[in-house]
Amino acid sequence: MSEHAHKLKDSCHEHCHCIKINNLSVSFGEEKVLDDVSLHMHCGELTVIIGQNGAGKSTLLRAILGQIPHEGNIEFKETKTGNISNVMKIGYVPQTLNIERELPMTVYDLFASFISKYPVWLPKNRKLYGKIKEQLKLFSVEDCIDKQVGKLSGGQLQRVMLSIAVTPMPDLLVLDEPVSGIDENGVRDFYRLVDEMKHKHDLAVLLVSHDLELVRKYADKVVLLDNTILCQGTPAEVFENDSFKSVFGGGAL
Numbered sequence: 106m107s108e109h110a111h112k113l114k115d116s117c118h119e120h121c122h123c124i125k126i127n128n129l130s131v132s133f134g135e136e137k138v139l140d141d142v143s144l145h146m147h148c149g150e151l152t153v154i155i156g157q158n159g160a161g162k163s164t165l166l167r168a169i170l171g172q173i174p175h176e177g178n179i180e181f182k183e184t185k186t187g188n189i190s191n192v193m194k195i196g197y198v199p200q201t202l203n204i205e206r207e208l209p210m211t212v213y214d215l216f217a218s219f220i221s222k223y224p225v226w227l228p229k230n231r232k233l234y235g236k237i238k239e240q241l242k243l244f245s246v247e248d249c250i251d252k253q254v255g256k257l258s259g260g261q262l263q264r265v266m267l268s269i270a271v272t273p274m275p276d277l278l279v280l281d282e283p284v285s286g287i288d289e290n291g292v293r294d295f296y297r298l299v300d301e302m303k304h305k306h307d308l309a310v311l312l313v314s315h316d317l318e319l320v321r322k323y324a325d326k327v328v329l330l331d332n333t334i335l336c337q338g339t340p341a342e343v344f345e346n347d348s349f350k351s352v353f354g355g356g357a358l
Contacts, residue, residue, distance in 0.1 A: 107216065112301040112331070116186055118356075121326065123146055123147060123148045123181065123182060123276055123277065123309040124145070124146040124179065124180070124181055124182075124193065124276070124277055124309055125144075125146075125173065125180040125181075125182070126142060126143055126144050126145075126146075126169070126177070127143055127177050127178050127179070127180065128141050128142070128143055128176070128177040128178075129141075129143070129165070129168060129175055129176065129178075129179070130142070130175060130176040130177055131161070131164050131165075131168050131173060131174075131175045131176075132176075135246075137332070138161050138164050139164055139165060139168065139175070139332060139333070139335055140284070140331050140332055140333045141164060141177075141249035142177070142333060142334055143177075143334070144328055144332075144334065144337060146277065146309045146311055146326075147309060147325075147326075148307045148308065148309050149303055149304060149307045149308065149309070150309060150310070150325040151292070151299065151300065151302065151303055151310045151312060151323060151324050151325050151326070152184075152309070152311050152312070152325065152326045152327075152328060153203065153311075153312045153313070153314050153322070153324040153326070153328070154166075154311065154312070154313045154314075154328050154330055155313075155314060155315070155320060155321075155328070155329055155330070155331040155343075156190045156329060156331055156340050156350060156352065157326060157331070157353075160330045160331045160332060161330055161332050162313045162330055163200075163330075165205065165279060165330065166281050166311070166313065167196070169277075169279065169311070170195060170197060170279065173194075177204055177263065179193070181193035181276060181277075185286065189278045189295045189301045193276045193277060194273070194274075194275040194277075195275050195276070195277050195278075195279055196269075196271050196274075196275035196277070196278045196320075197270055197278075197279045197280075197281075197283070198263065198267055198268030198270050198278075198279070198280045198283045199266075199281055199283075200281045200282045200283065202243050202249045202262065204254050204255050206253075206255035206256065207255060208253070208254065208255050210253065210255075211250070211251050211252060211253055211254065212237075212249045212250050212251070212252055212254055212257070213229065213237055213250050213251060213264055214239070214254075215235060215254050215261060215265070215269070216237045216240070216241070216250075216265070216268070216269055216272075217230075217233055217237065219269050219272075220269070221233055224327075228253055234250070237250060238250050239295070240271075240272050240296065241264075241265065241268050241269045242285055243268060243271075244264040244265075244267055244268045244298065246261055246265055249261055249265060253284060253340050254275070258291075258293035259288075259291065260288075260289040260295070263284065263287060263291075264298070266281075266328065267298070267299075267302075271302070271306075272309075274306055274308070275308075275309075276309065277309045277311060278299075278302075278308055278309070278310045278311070279311050279312075279314065280299070280310065280311070280312040281313050282313050282315065283295065283312075284296075284316075284346065286313075292316065296319050296322070296323045298352050299312070299323070300323050312324075315346065317353070320340060321340045321341075321344065324340050325339075326338065326339065327339070327340050327342075327343040327344075328343075329343055329346070329348055329349055329352065331352060335348035335349075336349065338346045
């Protein structure tokens, strides 16, 4: 067992891990897109997946979300009881949300469609409206509740989607390059928001990102993927690894 593997094993005793992915593989026909991927994601930590285009990052997320068949298994260990469970609540923010700018759907309508069976074409449910506004307030977008979704800025939309993804609070928050199309300040605000959230709610977060500077600053753990895991560890460990230098070049950072 490598020194790094020992470190991972030891950390499982020090922290009550939330999610453990064991030997996950995905094939599309004869092509194996992911091969023998194993990793742990701990409560209160941000795990970031990095890699070049075509490395299998989105495929890994789709497998975790149960959207595609895969080999291997995913365990969830409940922090309160310590029991292994097959039931895991996952919040998800996609890379893009294709909404027509003129679509007459408000943030309230969108949010309500995710968390309630109350028909959005009926008059607003005051109790539901209040609950949604409180959730949006957590991300400082409560003023957007009556705005059309298509008229929101990129940053506002991502905060709304984050708010929906954590209602109710999940066991794992999955973010697939959620800052594409947002300006630099908005990207930094988003990372700070995720950082605050993982600490406040002891939340396990899995993020796909291309922004290596912010990965270095905010990630607790980095996973370099190229159809299989080339290396994983702290940002410093991964960025100094020969596999990282081979994928991104020595001058990447």
